[in-house]
Amino acid sequence: MNHKESRVRTKDWLLAIGSSAVLALGGAACGDADSDASGSTGNGGSEEVALSGEIAGAGASSQEAAKEAWIAGFQEQHPDVTISYDPVGSGGGREQFIAGGTQFGGTDSPLEGQELRDAKDRCAPGELIQIPVYISPIAVVYNLPEVEQLQLSPETLAGIFNQDITNWNDPAIAADNPGVELPDLRITPVNRSDESGTTENFTDYLSKAAPDVWTHEVDGNWPVEGGEAAQGTSGVIEAVTAGEGTIGYADASQAGDLGVALIQVGDEYVGPTPQAAAAILDNSEEVAPDDSIFAYELDRETEASGTYPIVLVSYEIACTAYEDQAQADIVREFLRYVISPEGQRAAAQNAGSAPISEALRAQVEPVVDAIGAGS
Amino acid sequence: MSAPPLDLTAAAGDLRLRRIKDRAATAAIAAAFAVAVAPLVSLLYEVTSRGLARFDAAFFTETARGVVGEGGGAAHAIVGTLVITGVATLISVPIGILAAIYLTEYGNGRLRRALTFFVDVMTGIPSIVAGLFAFAVFALIFGPGIRLGVMGAVALSVLMIPIVVRASEEVLKVVPQSLREASYALGVPKWRTITKVVLPTALAGLVTGVMLAVARIIGETAPLLVTTGVIDSMNANPFEGRMQNLAVYAFNEYRNPGVMKEAAFDRAWAAALALLLIVMLLSLIARVIYRRHGTELR
């Protein structure tokens, strides 16, 4: 083994790694010129300013698909802007925003307490804004091939998920479904194993609409032991699909071929359509401390017609002023696009969300326009 | 070594029993091999059959920038994976192999015992904790908003190093002492003995150890989620800005597929298949190098 051979050896390594990297980069360079956007939307508002730069956001993964559509649509109109969104989760998103690491954040639950104070400090001397941008119905999905359409009252629903009702032919379920043949089969309730805004909103509904049956605290972590737990929306859908007699709760847009239950609201049984989901926001109380911060206490017990109460509302947080004026401009235009009819349509197409109503848009538009306007 | 001695005076019947045991053992080993390989075949089949749906030129040349629903590609993720893995390897291999050399050639006493012990402990660090650690270190220096490719590489090195050290140590240990003694006897200083005699002799094993470590981390998702961030455009610079990679890309496509589920799942499986192929390629390159320059000890 002589000296020359060992030198060659090292060079070989570097050559091998280097050439693969170069090949990849070369391929990528060709790829960069391609910005093939399929399915993205047309023009949002009228942006006269040629924007350029980068902004970063992080937060709720529930919004991820919608964010994809928004970022794609926006970057198509402003090719010199790069927006990135880290779907690390609401908690992480709020933390990063407060620490100043991101310019905007997505969160399933509104800021409150110490976090609200810290976020306001972060935005000083500007204001903190928090607006609802994403409304997603949560469907109750089930796997019972014999049953075409299942109807459930809040008490029955709570009983099933609390594991009080354990068989599909239980009289409580039969009472909600007159004339339907229910099989003698064990019910397997499926819940989320990860902490999630979907769980929080679902348990919030159960505790408000059926307080006698559901006595657990509202939490992002599922409180009942013993059920089948799966990770993520995809996990729940897979678990419900895989088992027989399974029932679970998940984002309505992912329901696919699974049966979707109609939930009793007042005298009707309502399904998780986008219109019904958006309706609840209009009927709900806004409990925010000031004008630029919106937070909704959803009226889960509503009996209004055509409303679907099991809904997840996700918010966007941002500041009205940033150190970098160019960033402030990008944030403003981006959020304008997000709340615009085109943006909401794009999100509905890609994520199955419910577009925000005109009334709501009228409320949040002035808040968004205030971003970056003077300091 | 204290193996029981062979009894050469065994009767013929005894011999037959030993032969039966021999055949039974061989069959058992072969059966165990089949059982162990069955999941591999199943996994490879799943990944290949599902991944081929999107194995087109677009997947390799386009990024996800501006892509909603169908189409798009993972070029940015492929480049990101190569860059992050490359940097992690550059960090881990020298440290790992040098530490293994320390353990087998120089080590003595407390430092050696401590290192051996703690390298084992290091293998148990959950991948997400390694990510959080790398994030904390960089956040301390650069502030909390930082997201860099090199942060992910540091997190992955924490996971790679123990594998490189352990595997290398085992292979260096079985290089016969006689080779070293012969080299010393010829007047070769210790360090040259190591680099010219010991390392080349163990090269095959060292290469295996490194490839094992690379394979281990190339599919890691959790630590990269919290360090490199997510981006749908191309970025090949590990020292600036967010960087996408195949594992996180696949995970996100699976986790939040949007309304066009099938298109997203297809992309996720294609990304997994691409990961496999990258490792195969690197493995092949490594073996070619070893075959041309390594010596096998027999």
Place this chain on the structure above:
Amino acid sequence: MRSGRGRDRSPVAGRRSPGRVTTSSSVERAGALAVRRRAGGAGDVVFRRLSTGAALTILIVLAGVAVFLAAEALPAITADPAELPEGKSLVEYIAPLAFGTVLAALIAVVVAVPLAAAVALFISHVAPRRLALTLGYVVDLLAAIPSIVYGLWGIFVLGPASVGATEWLAENLGFIPFFEGPASATGRTMLVAGLVLAVMILPIVSAVAREVFAQTPRRLQEGALALGATRWEMIRMVVLPFGRSALISGAMLGLGRALGETMAVTIILSVSGVITLNLISSANPSTIAANIALDFPESSGLAINALIASGLVLFAITLVVNMAARAVIARRANGEGS
């Protein structure tokens, strides 16, 4: 025994000092002494410093991780139980997680190590030469499959396939606490998670073992065969003892991986926070790593500190398990003498 130096197990070796077996050539002896007397030159000093530096770097990084874990865990340790997630005390919160971690890892190691030894032996000694290289390469490929794919394979393939078997187990062997049942309808059980972990760690253990089995000195193997041993006896008496240390090292690597594996368990396991030995039902304890992955994204404040505290406990578990393993190995080595 100074196991740090290479061992030459030549049957005609003479013994100089405990643990160092060398050939008895006087020339070599003189040369070796000469080298030790000589300073070795600057190259030696530099190289020695470099390798010691690498060793120290690793220890420093590890210390850093420990400090990081301790610092972040502290607020949770000193907090009032009411403020912690689920209102439990920290011990109550972490105990089921620790249990689940050890259980899953145990299943993985118990299944994987014997299989890995068999795989390594098959490749190094049983299979025809040409086939062996390809086979080794193919098994190593298992290590490259991303952990999420293992997770998906677990819930799509292994889980559903296990339902029939676990239902049979619950009916017929239900008196054993492991198979109490009722069997899960989807197969996302601790048993499946443990088996998937076993498949994940198999390539690591077998690769390390294989490399060393293949390096068993030919003289020893041929010597045993020449004396009339069957192939299996030769393997049992020569190859396995020679590769024992490597197999154990590989097993430790695999164990570490199994203890810390995050994504696959996160995706597969149906978790319920209960401490139970029941391997086949829907209610399983989570593992520490999976729990961090499941809860970290949505957590903030004290909940994050609690999660990191559980990471610290995992660190401690790995320490304890490694100490115990080393103690067992050391006792066996001393018992056998060497």
